[in-house]
Amino acid sequence: MKYLDEYRDPALARRLVAEIRRSATRPWVLMEICGGQTHTLVKYGIEELVGPRVELVHGPGCPVCVTPLGIIDQAIAIASNPKVIFVSFGDMLRVPGSRSDLFQVKAAGGDVRIAYSPMDAVSLARENPQRAVVFFAVGFETTAPANATAVWQAKREGLQNFSMLASHVLVPPAIRLLLESGSNRVQGFIAPGHVCTVMGYREYEELAARYRMPFVVGGFEPLDLLEAILMLVRQLEEGRAQVENQYGRSVNRDGNKAARRRMMEVFAVTDRNWRGIGPIAGSGLCLRPEYAAFDAGRIFGVEAIAAPEPPECISALVLKGLKKPVDCPVFGTRCTPGAPLGAPMVSSEGACAAYYRYRRHTVLAGG
Amino acid sequence: MSGPIQFTCPLPPAAKDRIVLGHGSGGKLSADLLRDVFLPFFPSPILHRLEDQAVFEIGGARLAFTTDSFVVKPLFFRGGDIGSLAVHGTVNDLAMGGATPLYLSAGFILEEGLEIEVLRRVAESMGRAAGAIPIEIVTGDTKVVEKGSGDGLFVNTSGIGLVPEGVRLSPSLVRPGDSILLSGPIGDHGIAILAEREGIRFSTELASDCAPLHGLAAGMLAASRDIHAMRDPTRGGVSSALNEIASRAGVGMIIEESAIPVRDEVRGACELLGLDPLYVANEGKLIAFVAPQAADAVLAAMRRHELGTGAARIGVVTEAPAGLVLLRTPFGTTRIVDMLPGDQLPRIC
Numbered sequence: 001m002k003y004l005d006e007y008r009d010p011a012l013a014r015r016l017v018a019e020i021r022r023s024a025t026r027p028w029v030l031m032e033i034c035g036g037q038t039h040t041l042v043k044y045g046i047e048e049l050v051g052p053r054v055e056l057v058h059g060p061g062c063p064v065c066v067t068p069l070g071i072i073d074q075a076i077a078i079a080s081n082p083k084v085i086f087v088s089f090g091d092m093l094r095v096p097g098s099r100s101d102l103f104q105v106k107a108a109g110g111d112v113r114i115a116y117s118p119m120d121a122v123s124l125a126r127e128n129p130q131r132a133v134v135f136f137a138v139g140f141e142t143t144a145p146a147n148a149t150a151v152w153q154a155k156r157e158g159l160q161n162f163s164m165l166a167s168h169v170l171v172p173p174a175i176r177l178l179l180e181s182g183s184n185r186v187q188g189f190i191a192p193g194h195v196c197t198v199m200g201y202r203e204y205e206e207l208a209a210r211y212r213m214p215f216v217v218g219g220f221e222p223l224d225l226l227e228a229i230l231m232l233v234r235q236l237e238e239g240r241a242q243v244e245n246q247y248g249r250s251v252n253r254d255g256n257k258a259a260r261r262r263m264m265e266v267f268a269v270t271d272r273n274w275r276g277i278g279p280i281a282g283s284g285l286c287l288r289p290e291y292a293a294f295d296a297g298r299i300f301g302v303e304a305i306a307a308p309e310p311p312e313c314i315s316a317l318v319l320k321g322l323k324k325p326v327d328c329p330v331f332g333t334r335c336t337p338g339a340p341l342g343a344p345m346v347s348s349e350g351a352c353a354a355y356y357r358y359r360r361h362t363v364l365a366g367g
Numbered sequence: 368m369s370g371p372i373q374f375t376c377p378l379p380p381a382a383k384d385r386i387v388l389g390h391g392s393g394g395k396l397s398a399d400l401l402r403d404v405f406l407p408f409f410p411s412p413i414l415h416r417l418e419d420q421a422v423f424e425i426g427g428a429r430l431a432f433t434t435d436s437f438v439v440k441p442l443f444f445r446g447g448d449i450g451s452l453a454v455h456g457t458v459n460d461l462a463m464g465g466a467t468p469l470y471l472s473a474g475f476i477l478e479e480g481l482e483i484e485v486l487r488r489v490a491e492s493m494g495r496a497a498g499a500i501p502i503e504i505v506t507g508d509t510k511v512v513e514k515g516s517g518d519g520l521f522v523n524t525s526g527i528g529l530v531p532e533g534v535r536l537s538p539s540l541v542r543p544g545d546s547i548l549l550s551g552p553i554g555d556h557g558i559a560i561l562a563e564r565e566g567i568r569f570s571t572e573l574a575s576d577c578a579p580l581h582g583l584a585a586g587m588l589a590a591s592r593d594i595h596a597m598r599d600p601t602r603g604g605v606s607s608a609l610n611e612i613a614s615r616a617g618v619g620m621i622i623e624e625s626a627i628p629v630r631d632e633v634r635g636a637c638e639l640l641g642l643d644p645l646y647v648a649n650e651g652k653l654i655a656f657v658a659p660q661a662a663d664a665v666l667a668a669m670r671r672h673e674l675g676t677g678a679a680r681i682g683v684v685t686e687a688p689a690g691l692v693l694l695r696t697p698f699g700t701t702r703i704v705d706m707l708p709g710d711q712l713p714r715i716c
Contacts, residue, residue: 001631004638010697045700107385116640222698338395358702361688 007221016226017049023233024053029185030232031178031321033171034140034192035062035349036220042354044222050229057185057321058354060174061192063139064091064347066274071167072097075136077302078165079105079112085128087121088136090114095346118143118150125154125162134296137166142194144168144285145259148266151287151294163296168285169272171195172203177280178320179211186321188232190218190225193247198263200255204243212241219247266291276315276343315342318351325352332360391438391714393602394707398611417615418537419598420464422530431466433457434525440714442485442520444563446556446574449522450492452650452716455579456601457526458500462581463597463653465536465588466528468500473507473524478517489520500579502526534588540595541616545684546662548655550583550669551576551677553605554633557647560715562636573632578651583672590668593661599653601716603707606645606692608654610706614690621693621701622682645694646707648715656684 032038038058041047047056060066076097079086086102093102093112106112111131115121118135125133137147147164154162171192178184191204196217204215214235218228228246235242245251263285272284287295312330317323325331325344335341337353344350348357389396406415413421420433437453447455458468473493477486497504555576562573580599587594596616600608605627613620629637629644637644651674657665662680669675692704 001634004634008697010699013698043702044696044698045702046698048700049698103387103389104385107387357705361691361693361701361703 004221007219007223009223012223013049013226016223016230020050020054020226020230020233023230023237025237027053027055028187028233028236029055029057029321030188030190030229031057031059031186032190032192032218032225033059033061033175034190034195034220035065035347035351036194037190037192037218037225038062038351039349039354040220040222040225042351042358045359046222046225046229050226054229054233056229057324058318058344058351059178059189059321060274060277060319061140061171062344062347062349062351063143063169064095065343065350066169066276067092067095067138067167068273068275069098070273071165072101073099074297074302075165076100076102076105078134078296078300079110080108081132081300082109082111083132085111085113085124085131085133086136087113087115087118087124087133089116089138091347091349092136092138096340118147119153122150122154122157122159122162125159126157129161132161132163132299134300135162135164137164137168140169140171140192140195141199141263142192142197144267145198145256145263148263151266151291152262154294155291160293163294163299164287165296166267166285166287167272168267169274170269170283170285172207173280173283174274174277175207177277177283179207179213181320183320183322186213188214188216188236190228190232191215191243193217193219193224193251196245196247196251196255198256198259200253201243201245201251202253208241208243214241215243217243217245217247217251219250276319313342315344315352318342318344325355326359326362328352332356388714391602392707393607397603398706416537416539418464419460420466420528422464422466429530431461431464431528431530432525433460433464434523435460436521436523437716438518438521438714439560439716440518441560441563442489444575445559445572447577447650448489448492449520450489451496452575452577453522453524454493454496454500454502455577455650456716457524458502458579458581459599459601459650459653461526461528462579462584463536463599464528464530465534465584465597466530466581467585468502468526468528468579468581470505470527471497471502471524472526473504473522475507475509476517476521476523477509477511478519479511479514481519486520489522496579500581531588533592536594536596538596538598538612538615541612541618541656541684542595542658543618543684543686544659545595545656546659546666546680547609547620547622547682547684548657548662548666548669549605549627549679549681550580550653550655550675551651552628552630552633553600553649553652554629554637554644554647556601556650557604557642557715558633558636560648561640567636567639569632569636571632573630573636576649576651578674580651580653580674583653583669583674586668586672586675587655587665590664591657591661593658594655594665595658596656597653600649602648604644604646604648605654606643606704607706609692609704612656613692616684617689619685619688619691619693620682621685621695622704623695625697626679626681628677628679645704650716
């Protein structure tokens with residue numbers, strides 16, 4: 001199938017793997033940030049292929065996983081309101097809040113609907129003027145422009161029954177936090193291709209220069225990731241710390257200016273709590289004051305609720321790349337996707353969930 | 368920033384005290400419901416075999432008995448409708464036990480306000496589907512619920528069939544070394560329904576594979592009696608069917624990704640929507656577990672039948688890891704193919 005098979009070609013993959021193994025003369029630790037990339041790496045077993053000198057660790061790049069508990073609880077409270085049609089991307093529905101999840105709200109009679117596009121929520125608001133339609137806007141820089149456009153469109157049309165619960169997060173502040181933590185092991189980053197499609201990669205050039213850290217903007221297919229790994233290994237072996245772009249078919253240095261303009265017209269940068277990580281300054285997006293009338297949190301006046309934390313979860317170390325999911329003593333036993341104890345087990349793009357889903361046979365069955 | 372980062376992990380498991388759509392997915396939640404709610408109160412050893420059909424002996428004859436309810440939305444879709452699906456679904460459950468289909472019941476739950484013309488079209492479709500098999504619809508029931516208490520029309524069918532002398536099919540008979548055969552490309556039904564529902568169009572016209580499998584199954588059994596089990600991978604798709612059998616038989620399985628037939632339209636739609644064809648429903652495909660020495664003959668018999676022209680050998684049953692299904696990627700690595708944890712696409716059958 002065109003545009004798919006050429007990025008999954010086994011013969012090309014073997015050539016790249018051989019080249020990675022030949023190029024790596026020392027051990028290197030690489031991190032991908034985006035959960036979509038984690039998913040591909042684990043699904044295709046790429047870690048096994050590129051070893052033993054190249055170690056892949058997985059970053060905090062699953063927006064579903066890092067959405068703070070308080071906001072999930074807010075979403076649940078709003079979705080339980082009988083006047084509300086609550087619209088969300090599908091993967092947010094099973095993310096547990098402190099007591100429930102959106103699937104349970106739906107089961108108890110809440111009008112919770114899955115959408116593939118935020119514009120579907122705007123259409124719903126148009127078609128149901130007597131109901132309040134709330135869109136749950138979650139994600140990195142990738143989904144922010146489309147979500148911004150939904151609010152922008154609602155404002156333009158004067159739709160008073162549309163609002164948004166926004167919990168966007170930004171990638172570069174999280175990378176900065178990892179690099180400044182002191183215990184950092186990561187020597188090179190695969191930068192997130194979809195985020196950079198919107199944002200370009202100038203921000204990563206600043207990070208590369210400041211921390212002497214190589215970055216390669218990578219795609220999401222197995223061959224994209226193998227090529228990105230090879231480019232990182234070459235930079236490291238040659239002592240370079242630059243930003244290179246493997247994902248040229250989608251990303252350029254400046255990104256999508258129109259998308260970014262729309263995003264910053266509607267959203268402003270704010271501090272954000274990351275589930276499993278904690279507060280990161282300037283790492284989120286919230287609605288600008290001009291759009292306050294569309295802020296569901298404000299309209300429904302729902303407070304965030306704090307919840308206790310299971311002490312045995314090591315997601316802190318997993319998200320920093322210091323431990324692998326399978327190093328966790330409760331991985332696959334007391335912590336599973338059906339009953340997650342920590343953020344990375346929540347969504348299918350979380351590192352622990354990806355390991356559980358695809359690779360647990362390598363640990364639980366002893367090989 | 369200096370000093371250690373404060374990482375927290377605030378996730379108590381959510382309470383699960385109500386039915387969610389995932390309980391109808393045929394995956395893990397459905398299995399949980401069966402184990403926790405029904406089986407404790409229904410002690411029959413026949414039921415506790417947990418096969419797609421109950422097989423028991425009466426007066427020297429071995430009968431297969433099964434029931435299935437149909438809630439598909441929309442009622443009419445490319446390649447079928449709720450009526451033909453209700454006949455084929457139950458006939459296929461009989462056929463997977465090796466039975467020749469004989470008699471069918473038809474129960475209808477109708478929502479107030481449903482157009483009688485719609486019901487007439489469904490009944491006509493059921494009659495046509497039953498006549499083609501042939502299976503006789505010999506008893507039925509109709510109930511009407513208030514507007515808002517149903518979604519137009521739900522159908523239940525139960526079927527009885529006769530298992531021929533010497534035919535014994537059961538997941539518990541599956542053994543390490545068995546070949547895993549699949550009758551054709553997967554995911555057509557689920558994607559056709561989704562496309563209908565979401566208004567997705569393809570360059571070619573993808574239709575549901577909804578079809579009765581008794582003829583194909585009979586042809587295979589005529590080729591060899593060394594078939595250990597058959598299963599039609601409906602809700603939850605191929606992955607759920609394989610996982611159920613792996614855990615029932617206490618065996619492992621390894622399947623080859625490159626050997627599993629998937630149409631381009633289905634692959635494309637799955638890529639776009641973030642679905643995996645291994646989890647998408649089929650209504651006219653079967654998976655057979657066949658002793659290695661008989662695999663070639665059975666595969667040839669499948670390919671001779673019009674519903675098995677795309678049949679393929681997709682993998683092999685292994686001793687370990689017991690209860691797990693592994694998939695070998697084209698890159699030579701292996702990964703787990705799990706049972707669907709929740710719901711991928713609700714109300715596809």
